[in-house]
Amino acid sequence: MKKAIMLALSSLALTASLTGAAFAQAVEKPDLVLGVGGKSLLYYLPLTLTERLGYFKEEGLNVTITDFGGGAKALQSLIGGSADVVTGAYEHTIRMQAKGQEIAAVLELGRFPGIVLGVRKDKAASVKSFKDLKGFKIGVTAPGSSTNFFVNALVAREGLKADDVAIIGVGTGLSAVAAMKKGDIDAMSNLDPVMTKLEQDGDIVVLADSRTEEGNMKLFGGNNPAAVVYLKRDFIQKYPVTTQRIVNAFYKSLKWLAKATPEDVAKAVPEEYWLGDKSLYLASVKASAPMYSKTGIIPPAGMKNALDMLLQFDPELRDAKVDLTRTFDGRFADKAAEAK
Known part of the structure; x- marks a missing residue:
């Protein structure tokens, strides 16, 4: 019994020593x-x-x-x-x-990515594929951001060039919501909660959704x-x-x-x-x-x-x-x- 206790104490001491050594490293x-x-x-x-x-x-x-x-x-x-x-x-x-x-x-x-591309509801009937976005004003969080890359990649699949659409920075949150509701843009590539709000309010029709595994398999073939x-x-x-x-x-x-x-x-x-x-x-x-x-x-x-x-x-x-x-x-x- 005494030997078992000594072994247990020895094990605890070793664990404490190793833990102490790990945390002894100063954050530079x-x-x-x-x-x-x-x-x-x-x-x-x-x-x-x-x-x-x-x-x-x-x-x-x-x-x-x-x-x-x-x-x-x-x-x-x-x-x-x-x-x-x-x-x-x-x-x-x-x-x-x-x-x-x-x-x-x-x-x-x-x-x-979790990025959603949605088309303004009154424009949605004219958009059957990404190539139909030609000439559209598309809102993104900021030019050069991942929401912009997402648009570029999708329209490129249909033979369009990046400058075939007009990219407009609308930010995030309520500023992005307002841009769509005021009709300043024709479509938007953005993230939640912005896109769920616009979808629930009936302002957009979703064209591409990368929030789910199914959506990513369809768009990118996986992760x-x-x-x-x-x-x-x-x-x-x-x-x-x-x-x-x-x-x-x-x-x-x-x-x-x-x-x-x-x-x-x-x-x-x-x-x-x-x-x-x-x-x-x-x-x-x-x-x-x-x-x-x-x-x-x-x-x-x-x-x-x-x-x-x-x-x-x-x-x-x-x-x-x-x-x-x-x-x-x-x-x-x-x-x-x-x-x-």
């Missing part, structure tokens, strides 16, 4: 600026949850979030040095590599990574402990979200995210639930789908040598899973 850069384009969108729900549930603080991080009108502007903040880390579209890591900028995703937040956490590669190399803590915090949110109900989510986010209608927000969360990553890891097939989508409309990429293995660094997600 605890104060961070994080850029995002449309924080209230469900596309970026894991970010809001990480902030609101206190996971950044649990990991010893003090994160200041800067919210931009779209993902392209968040990317610019990283390239320009005003942000340390971004939650944005995976496609940006591919496009930046082609431009000689080493940007890498370290965690997948969304396995599907197409969406929102990710990405950083400059030199940041990852210089601040590996900080990078791990960032990934740990977001990974906790993915695990929380996997078990949460729409009501749980509504309670966790600011009420202004509801767009004045809680039932609408609950419906939006339910519609978008399938799109969130289960593991935080981007599968190779998903990377290829994302590249293939960009190749349909981006001439710069056709001549570029893109090493997809350098667009995602899964080491930190693996360690976060082990710790969990």
